[in-house]
Amino acid sequence: MNQIEVPMELQKTGLSDWYTGLNDPTRVKVRRYLNGIDTSSPSALLTQLMIRSSEDHNYKLSASVGKYALSMEMSPMDRFTVTEAYIDGLFGSGMYEDAKEQCCMNLDLFPEVRDEILALNGGELPQKIMCRNRLIDIMVGIDSAYDDAIAILDDFVGIGILDEGELAYRRQSLKIHRMQKTFDNLFIYRPKD
Secondary structure (H helix, E strand, O other): OOOOOOOHHHHHOOOHHHHHOOOHHHHHHHHHOOOOOOOOOHHHHHHHHHHHHHHOOOHHHHHHHHHHHOOOOOOHHHHHHHHHHHHHHHHHOOOHHHHHHHHHHHHHHHHHHHHHHHHHOOOOOOOOOHHHHHHHHHHHHHOOOHHHHHHHHHHHHHHOOOOHHHHHHHHHHHHHHHHHHHHHHHHHOOOOO
8 A cells, every 4th residue: 555645744743644534636635735834833734724725715625624623722812713714614615504603613712812813913903804704794695684793793892803993884884785785686576477
């Protein structure tokens, strides 16, 4: 039986067993994203692997990597970062219920890591926070739960994942989106003969 050659990046981060457990097509996909990847820790490598595969629209790979990554022991901040990348893979794969579940888990974790996130971003909240943004995307775009989405914005402010100054803007955006969707549905309606 042939020995599977494990790329150095995965050997360095202790992910050899994970890699050898993958099927051949998945190993080929993983190797595609390893050039110059962060090898400072297993979670850093897997997070960057998820981000790179999602950017390449390879969401299924990103979701499968995220599922494995979350089975590992890691710090709260690493767990938050890994889950952020996992959410994007789930969303892109159309696995909306799983994505919502991960969004809620990260929102629960956010107060614990908020100060660290602010410190990493010069005292500001990043514009792109997957657990916040994708949850709204799913509630509005998939579930059409506009009232729930508008209500959850207050919860976002309460845990500090949304600035108070953005609240009115976000509420207004959701109301406008709802009106546009309503008008779009009115104009595409065609009565049956």
